Amino acid sequence: MSKVRIYTLAKDLGVDNNRMLEILDGLGVSYKSVSSTIEEETVDLIRQLLADEGHEATAEPEAAAAPAQAAAAEPAQAAAKKAAEPAQPAEPSDIPSRAPVVTIMGHVDHGKTSLLDYIRSSKVAAKEAGGITQHVGAFEAKTSRGKIVFIDTPGHEAFTTIRARGANVADIAIIVIAADDSLMPQTREAIAHAQAAKVPMIVAINKVDLPQADVDRVKSDLTSINLVPEDYGGDLITVPVSARSGEGIEDLLEYISLTAELEDLRADPKGEFGGVVIESRVDKQAGVLATIMVQSGTLHVGDFLVVGETYGKIKAMTDSAGSRIKEAGPSTPVQILGFSEAPSSGELVVSAANEHAARERVAGRAEQRRDAEEARLRPKLSLEDIMGPLSETRTVNLILRADTQGSLEAIQGILARKESDDVKINVLLAGIGAPTEGDVLLASTAEATILCFSVTPAGAVQKAADQKSIDLKSFRIIYELIDEVDRLIKGNIEPVFEERYLGRAEVRMVIRHPKSGNIAGSYVTDGMLRRNAKAKVTRGKEVVYEGTIVGLKRFKDDVREVQTGYECGINLGWNDVMEGDIIEAAEMVEVEQ
Template sequence: MSKVRIYSLAKDLGVDNNKMLEILDGLGVSYKSVSSTIEEDTVDLIREILAAEAAEAAPASAQAPAAPMAPAQAETQAAPTPVSTATATAEREPAAAPEVPHRAPVVTIMGHVDHGKTSLLDYIRKTKVAAKEAGGITQHVGAFEAQTSKGRIVFIDTPGHEAFTTIRARGANVADIAIIVIAADDSLMPQTREAIAHAQAAKVPMIVAINKVDLPQADADRVKTDLTQLNLVPEEYGGDLVVVPVSAKTGEGVEDLLEYISLTAELEDLRADPKGPFSGVIIESRVDRQAGVLATVMVQEGTLHVGDFLVVGENYGKIKAMTDSGGGRIKEAGPSTPVQILGFSEAPSSGEQVASAKNEHAAREVIAQRASNRRDVENARIQRKKTLEEMMGPLGETRTVNLILRADTQGSLEAIQGILARKETDEVKINVLLAGIGSPTEGDVLLASTAEATILCFSVTAAGGVKKMAETKGIDLKSFRIIYEMIDEVDRLLRGTIEPVFEERFLGRAEVRMVIRHPKSGNIAGSYVTNGMFKRNAKAKVTRGKEVVYQGTIVGLKRFKDDVREVQTGFECGINLDWNDVLEGDIIEASEMVEVEQA
């Protein structure tokens, strides 16, 4: 029995993909995504359902022929009515709020060096850009727009996953979809794994493009199998990862890739209000010798106009000119539009948020306030670590420890991962964002900062610049030479995510032999330790006969005139309980609260 892809059926029947998925849910049909296939008998049921819905929606006059009318009746029917049905309906029902329109998806392409990222972008650029660009791109603006049968798609042309994460590290989510390019003759490589980890940390949908399938040595099945080792299961293997074989050289599969991008965007339901307040993000900037500072901005909300004042960080500028991805001058730009702007006096950094201001005075006020806030933070030197609840979520929920692992050999890495897999519990999960061979990089620190991860290294050490960057960003970066020391550190991290359990542990017992009156410290119990030991700041319980007369804390311990931390069995000492009613003959018991190690 032949099968049909869900999105193809939706297209043939003239309904959107979400509607098709609703029908399948109602029928109890299981699927992974709109690219999944369904049986022909299911297709027949869907056609019947849609036909029935169309029949119910048709007006009664269209369903049955009207009876012939008498002349007088016809005249009455033909007479104009003072209020139309549409007007009456409008009076009865309030007008619905206008729906926020959809916007084009913004896509970034990542992967290992030489796997064909640039070639794939070049092929799409040459075949899918607007007609006015037929003569070639006249001015590169860090992004371009592709016109497809499903609408407009915007590609960010930034170098590698580190730039992608640098933007995210500043709090800006620019890309809606990440395309991971993997060469069919090379499969997964270190930068491939890093790119996947960065996309997962960003929580953006991923599509894998297996490139170079035109080569004789291409092995797409090997790539798909290797992906399963990272818990990424292709759809044809029963998972939900979209994998598309392509050739940037011949163009094979590129149309399918663009189709999948559009389908993913439709499911994500990407919307933005072109009439709302403006917001955007800096993709890149450079200084041109003739023009001055040129900044590429991705418009996320609202609309930009020539003459607008923009604020970025502690700088502002007035838009003197805007250029689209084709090099043409434009006067305005709406959501999901990359534009190159002339007007800043200083080059802003990638990932910085862009806001608009009514005029120059308002822009100056905004940057003055930002500068003041920055100085307050610097003066106070506030460097606060997030609490466990902020990092892991409310207690009682399953929480996750994010790790980045670096080791000297693949064997060491596999051994560590094997041990970690046995450490997981129902309460705490271990998520290894990235596991690689060699010293940690600045990219690892960026990934750790965006995913709130700890970097653990075995038999490798970080360079000075990487260590300094980790300290600046407040990232824990630790190196170990003994594998069990690393595992102990993981145990500590796991315990830190679980609400600790404490028990009271007995320390010692002492007999009060005299009470010493002290003008500053109050009454001090001159005691003899008969059992165990006493510690300063331990818990104390005073028993008089069979009655407990005091429970509190040992605030001080003395041996003769010296303050001491602890006193052992067989020694005399002065015990200050910050309680003045102690009497000779009382028994003082010391204890401490100890965290119980949980299995």
């Protein structure tokens, strides 16, 4: 029996993907994503259901559901049609959709740059291709489903550096893996960085045109790091491609558009401007040039921008094609001239009404920075302050480094057995060799601890960890490393206490003291009594008081505890104690879980 992909059926029937998924949910059909396949019988049911709903014409509703595409093709006609037609029912959100922003990461020599170059040359008009890499670290690709913006960043560490400064510039991460090499150390690092950023991932299996290419091996290796491809019953999209021949590139772009549609990316072009610096450089003739990704609102020539503790006025603005423009909306990369200093990658950009407002905002940020520096000297927050109520399930994020693959697998095997319903152990990255500054960067953004076995971090790496307050610990004995993990887990579990009996004493006389009140002169008949222990006073069969042993004395000396067979003075901070009372002591002890 033939099968049909969900997104293909949605396109044929003229309904959007989200509506199609709603129909499948109503029919009780299981699926992983819109790229999953369904049986022909299910297709017939869906066609019948839509027919019963009066869904006849398919092309027109689809065009109405995608006004942005229609407007791009025929702006004048679309505008006239919109004016002539009655107002359509309001969508769940009035904020328009925006183009997805994609970053490509992976191991060196696996074809990241080649893939970008192919997409750039095939999807960007020839007049727009010249000088893109030199001028703007991003470009826009035109596809049948609309615009896709690609960021041409140096790699996953730059991606996380941007995140470390508070900006999530990418909506989707493409992980490039060579079909002849499979998973490599930098591949694992790139995946860890994408997972820490919590952005959807699509794996592009490159170089499938090579004789030694083995796509199945790549998919199998992905399952070993808990990334299960759709072919194997998981939800990870994998696309075989060739950056040299162009094979699979259209499929990759289709999956990017589908993922973006499911993410429901929106931005208000009329809202407040917000953006992020992708890169900046100093040109000998022009001066400081900064590439900014517009994330919300619209940027205009003449606007005042604030970045960090500096500001500037836009004198000129250039798009990714190298053409001068006067305004730029959401998901548009632009290069601007107007800053006196080169801003750092990942810095957030906001607009100001005028120069006075820009100066005030810069002054406010400088004051906030000084307050933050002072706050570092204050006491650290408690575990509950940082992680929230201790009743919730907690995650311990770890980065592991070991001397051999065998050691790494042994440690991971032990850690897997340490997980419980209360605490989940999440190994962001596990690799062979000493930790790097990239590991420290990842740990700082993911709030992780770096544990090393039989490898020693370089001085610069240790210094970077200290500066960012990252726990970086090295061990030579595996059990010491496991003990450290136990300590981390214990700190993430709400402790359980139980009351444990200590001993009892009989009150034989009451001593009046002018400052301390009534002291119970007692004889310890069983166990021991300890200062600060919980105390329960019984008179006959009735409990008359519950409190704490405030003080213990042997003759005139203060003591910490008194054993069976000794006399002592007990101060309960309670003046109604009487001869014949029985004082029973107990303490709260933590129960091992």
